Amino acid sequence: MAKKDSILSVLDREAPTTSKVLSRAPLDRADWKPHPKSMSLGHLVGWVAGAPGWAAGAIGQDGFDVSKFQSLPAPKTAAAAVEAYETGVAAARKALERLDDAAMDGSWSFRLGDKALNTITRFDAASLFLVFDAIHHRGQLSVFLRLLDVPVPSIYGPSADDNPFF
Secondary structure, eight states: OOHHHHHHHHHHHHHHHHHHHHTTOOGGGTTOOSSTTSOOHHHHHHHHHHHHHHHHHHTTSSEEEGGGOOOOOOOSSHHHHHHHHHHHHHHHHHHHHTOOHHHHHSEEEEEETTEEEEEEEHHHHHHIIIIIHHHHHHHHHHHHHHHTTOOOOOSSSOOTTTOTTO
């Protein structure tokens, strides 16, 4: 199996669930934060929705200069968030499909200007952005939904909102 196929397999499994969670985001409360140190709901939804599209461009490069990062915009509606996310996932799929194992084994660096802050393989970078970071922030979003009393969809099994025994 090609290295990219392991990421694509997980992405294909996880993306529908992430779309489902994003579809419940009450963006009429985009400024809401569960704690002063937390990001706002709108910022979090913007990150979850926009990260695959950002990653699609980043993994095709040899790295990313963090000084050039522009915040991902918060969608105005949950439907727009889902659309942005699914468009980004499609772009990420295309970006991954262009990479062979040699490219996946190549170096990829977070940089601040010319200074490398962290260098990992492109495979690790793609896994980090498209799988691990995405799942982490989707989990945050599910907690935000619970705190806002929005029904949380099933993620890996029934949620308290989907299971009559809770």
